[in-house]
Amino acid sequence: MAVQALKRFETGDGQSATLSNVVIRLVLLLAIDAFAIWFAVRAFGEGYLPLGIAIALIAAGVNYVILVKEMYPIRWMLLGLILMAMFSIYPILLTVFVAFTNYGDGHLLTKPQSIEQITKARFVPEGGSAYTWTGYSNEAGDYALWLQSENGDSFLAFPGQTLIPAAEATGLGELDSEGIPESVGDYERLNAFQVASDQNISTIQFGSELDGVQIRSPQEAAQLQPKFAYDEANDIINDLETGVSYTPVEGRWTAANGDELTAGFRANVGLDNFTRFFQSPAFRGPLVRIIIWNFAFAFFSVFATFALGLAIAYVFNDPEFPGRKIIQSFLLIPYTIPSLITILIWRGMFNPQVGVINRTLSDLIGIAPAWTVDPWLAKIAILIVNLWLGYPYFMLICSGALQAIPGDLYEAASIDGANAWQQFYKITLPLLLVAVGPLLVASFTFNFNNFNIIFLFIEGGPPIAGSPTRAGHTDILISYVYNLAFAAGRGKEYGLGAAITIVIFVVVAVITLFQFRYTKMWEEVGEGV
Amino acid sequence: MKNYFFKAAVVALAMIVLVACGGDTQQVVEEAAQQVEEAAQQVQENSEEIAEQVDQAAAEAEQAVEEAQEAVEEAVTEAEEAAEEVVDEAEEVMEFETSITIWADDTRAPILSELAEGFQNEYGVGLVVEQVADINDQFPIAAPAGEGPDILILAHDRIGGFYASGLLAPLDLGDTAGEFLPVSVDAFTYEGDLVGMPYAIENLGFFYNTDLVETAPTTWDEVIEVGGALVESGDATYAIALTGTTYDMFPLQTAFGGYVFGQSEAGYDPSDVGIDSEGMIAAGEFVQTNVEAGLISDSLDWDTAHVQFETGEIPFLMAGPWALDRIREAGVPYGIAPFPTAEKEGQPFLGVQGFAVNALSENVLLAQTFLTEFVATEDVMRQLAESGNRPSAFAAVASEDPDLVSLGDAGVNALPMPAIPEMGSVWGSWGDAFTLIVNGEQSAEDALTNGGEQIRALIAGEELPEEEGEEETDE
Known part of the structure; x- marks a missing residue:
């Protein structure tokens, strides 16, 4: 392969590559491969399967593109393609992967991590003793413990030797007020931190096999035995204290009687997340009403922003208009401020009691509409805010598109006796829609999923009275599902969340496809002119 | 002139290199600094001699020397600082094994x-x-x-x-x-x-405005009585400021006997949801009655409630320690009292x-x-x-x-505050029920019963049989 590749490099593409050039390329490729292999192996080792696969695939793609002559042009896009794979395709694949697992609270660890955590647990068997401990070490780094039992007996303990009762111990230094020696022979007393700094300290057995103790907390050392053991052959965890076996069931170590061990792991659960979503109470809610409002919200948002944007652009299309550049710049301001801030400001302004809108209205005409309480007013308020946020975009787009319409068409039209409205309706609009149509679809899709404004402005409220699930009058599909799936339930469930994301993606994709059909129609209109 | 700058720069660079090379940095730096100073002195002396001979040249040279000296001094301090940083970092890294x-x-x-x-x-x-x-x-x-x-x-x-x-x-x-x-x-x-x-x-406390109220009320009826009198006399806009969150209303709800989850020996019991319990409904009715009577605002908002208490518009507020700073800054005279009672003592979340x-x-x-x-x-x-x-x-x-x-x-x-994950299923529907109660859209009983059912459905998840279809969807 490499030899062939070398030949290709030498004879290939007309501009014969020099040998050093080829060598540099190959060395670079080798370096990339080495890094990718190291990274992928690490990822596999740590249990990050999708990441490892993604890295391997990207590396394979790089090799293919560089070594195969036909792929030569792709080389110039390689960096872009890799970035796209990393930041766009990999997250999508990961989402799909996670949708089939139970990743979430209670299932955050990988299986090896879960086994490691569970088998760390130890217990004191019946008749076992527990002591408070004080640590010592000598220059060679060996440890010793001074143990005190609850009834006041003290022992000296060395690893692997029978416990020495305090009375028989030799070489004890001065005793402190609690009867603990300051030193033992050449062993110096340590503080708890010095002992705890040794990461292996809790695995050392102080004393003989019969009476040995291990440190289990900053206070206590006890005759500990491992509580659980993992049986790799049968893939079960055995409780060594009670003899119960736990088998993995959907990411939980489960006993025959249904008991579960703490710390489950991420496991494949097949289509569970999808069936759970489709059987969830969400579908008993006022879905039809939410979907109708969702479409209405997206449609009116696009319609209003487009209409206002076009109207402004149309007015300012006249180069004679005084101060148009300055006014147009000011009109762009809503587009330049982060929508997050704008929405929160509007939320304050629409506050029925202290908001500036109602204060002004009640001072001027003596009414104070309940913007956040009345369902219809809340919907209108949201559309007003979205209009404010959205019109500058269409103003920008339309200004450009209007200038692209040739002036002689209007000249011809006015010679034919068309009035201004006819000119707008028969010439401007069709030609404009050719350019703007796809953007209208994009805007519709964006607003269909415009979670930010719904959630930040009013959190989907006001609530629908008597709804079988929690729903608000301004809830759109995504905010409704968010409330049920994430704000509620058993903590964070990334698996379920990923599954819902995929379902919503399918819904939006279908809607978008249908709409692109319509924009093709517009294109035909454009071609016909 | 350029020459001096160049030399100074070279010396400074050399020092920085020396510093970076580590070893006994402090000493090296000091030696280097001394050398630089000596060199600078020499330069100055030389230039002074020249200055005596040629006036104009001398003036220029002097100026140049001064500038050079400044540059050198600057370089020295910079190098010293750099050295200190290196030493500091080395100390930080080296000292602790774990x-x-x-x-x-x-x-x-x-x-x-x-x-x-x-x-x-x-x-x-x-x-x-x-x-x-x-x-x-x-x-x-x-x-x-x-x-x-x-x-x-x-x-x-x-x-x-x-x-x-x-x-x-x-x-x-x-x-x-x-x-x-x-x-x-x-x-x-x-x-x-x-x-x-x-x-x-x-946890929350019961804040009262000491200008408007001399002694804190001990029962919820008294709260309404005292607050209502202030509303009537025009001293207050409402009897009590509620923030609208159920967390902040909890001491009122518990006073009437309401609860979120029943408690067993093992802690909170997620199968016993108390959102539609009698006490909770009684609390809801208390709120609704007083909203209708104009003693509690009909659009509740956290910020509004705090502002109204801070400006002395409303005599009572249930607020937590996080609001202490803003209440103090507002300068409103206040006291913190035990929660008023109704059926029993009011309990906040902890x-x-x-x-x-x-x-x-x-x-x-x-x-x-x-x-x-x-x-x-x-x-x-x-x-x-x-x-x-x-x-x-x-x-x-x-x-x-x-x-x-x-x-x-x-x-x-x-x-x-319940630490069981089921608590996550409670907040939304519980809050919605009280919003509907305050809006007057539903009676306390209807709103809370429905809220309780929503919560039970969420906790049960898919295990609940599907009895209701989509008939509920028409307006």
Whole structure:
């Protein structure tokens, strides 16, 4: 392969590559491969399967593109393609992967991590003793413990030797007020931190096999035995204290009687997340009403922003208009401020009691509409805010598109006796829609999923009275599902969340496809002119 | 002139290189600095001689020398500073073989950083304090990836989810356990295991405007009576300011006998949802009646309620320690009283802040030692309490701030915020029910019964049989 590749490099593409050039390329490729292999192996080792696969695939793609002559042009896009794979395709694949697992609270660890955590647990068997401990070490780094039992007996303990009762111990230094020696022979007393700094300290057995103790907390050392053991052959965890076996069931170590061990792991659960979503109470809610409002919200948002944007652009299309550049710049301001801030400001302004809108209205005409309480007013308020946020975009787009319409068409039209409205309706609009149509679809899709404004402005409220699930009058599909799936339930469930994301993606994709059909129609209109 | 600059630059560069090469840096720098100074002096002397001979040239030369000298001095100080930095860094890296990493919020991180030096010097163990804004979101992702801290700061209502996921190591407080408020230790106990060490508690208090009201009312009827009289006389816009959140209304609801989850010996029981209990409905009716009577606002909002109390428009407010600063700044004269009663005593929710140990850390024993031997001492606990504006969970640290004492008294009977994950299913529907009650769209009984059903459906999830179809969807 490499030899062939070398030949290709030498004879290939007309501009014969020099040998050093080829060598540099190959060395670079080798370096990339080495890094990718190291990274992928690490990822596999740590249990990050999708990441490892993604890295391997990207590396394979790089090799293919560089070594195969036909792929030569792709080389110039390689960096872009890799970035796209990393930041766009990999997250999508990961989402799909996670949708089939139970990743979430209670299932955050990988299986090896879960086994490691569970088998760390130890217990004191019946008749076992527990002591408070004080640590010592000598220059060679060996440890010793001074143990005190609850009834006041003290022992000296060395690893692997029978416990020495305090009375028989030799070489004890001065005793402190609690009867603990300051030193033992050449062993110096340590503080708890010095002992705890040794990461292996809790695995050392102080004393003989019969009476040995291990440190289990900053206070206590006890005759500990491992509580659980993992049986790799049968893939079960055995409780060594009670003899119960736990088998993995959907990411939980489960006993025959249904008991579960703490710390489950991420496991494949097949289509569970999808069936759970489709059987969830969400579908008993006022879905039809939410979907109708969702479409209405997206449609009116696009319609209003487009209409206002076009109207402004149309007015300012006249180069004679005084101060148009300055006014147009000011009109762009809503587009330049982060929508997050704008929405929160509007939320304050629409506050029925202290908001500036109602204060002004009640001072001027003596009414104070309940913007956040009345369902219809809340919907209108949201559309007003979205209009404010959205019109500058269409103003920008339309200004450009209007200038692209040739002036002689209007000249011809006015010679034919068309009035201004006819000119707008028969010439401007069709030609404009050719350019703007796809953007209208994009805007519709964006607003269909415009979670930010719904959630930040009013959190989907006001609530629908008597709804079988929690729903608000301004809830759109995504905010409704968010409330049920994430704000509620058993903590964070990334698996379920990923599954819902995929379902919503399918819904939006279908809607978008249908709409692109319509924009093709517009294109035909454009071609016909 | 250029020449001098060039030389100075070369010398400075050489010094920086020397510094960077390490070794006995301080001495090297000092020697180099001396040499530079000597050189500079020599230059000055030379140029002075020239100045005596040629006036104009001398003036120029002098100026040049001055500038050169400045440049040299600057270079020297810069090099010295750089050397110091290198030495400092070297010290930091070299001194500790092991260190403990703590994730703390923006209030706690500065205090812990201050404590770090003393701790490091005393015990020879490094202490790295990292300020992390959203610990609750970051930790469950970082810990399994091996990127988590050894210790994190969290509120007790998150321990359930984390402990069930195997992310928290159980703690043994040993003898010090008795020094914490029992209610705070209970809050950090999950399924019989202690999984965190509390340091502060927080709960609501009943604030009243001492200008408008002389003595705090003891019953809810009295609250309405006193507040209503003030509304009638035009001194107040409403009798009491409610923020609209059910968390803030909880002391009122519990006073009428309402509850969220029934309590059994094992803690909160998710199968016993009390959102539609008689007491909760009675509380709802109390609110609705008074909204209709114009004594409680019909559009509740957290900020509005606080502003109205702070400007003296409304005499009563239930608020937490987080609002203390803004209420004090507003300058409204206030007192904090025990919660009014109705059927029984009103109880706020209790939140407990604490430390927990990451079970996947390599230093579990060291982290536990740090908490029980260093943090669980009066000194450290006092420092944590002083800056946080919260009553301490450590009994020996009695606050001197009378407001915190009052809040602590109000929290004696507080109910720990349920740490069971099912609590997540409650907030939304519970809040919606009270919104509908305040709006007057539904009676308290209808709104809360429906809310209770929504919550039970969510907790049961897919296990609930599908009895209702989509008939409910028409308006």
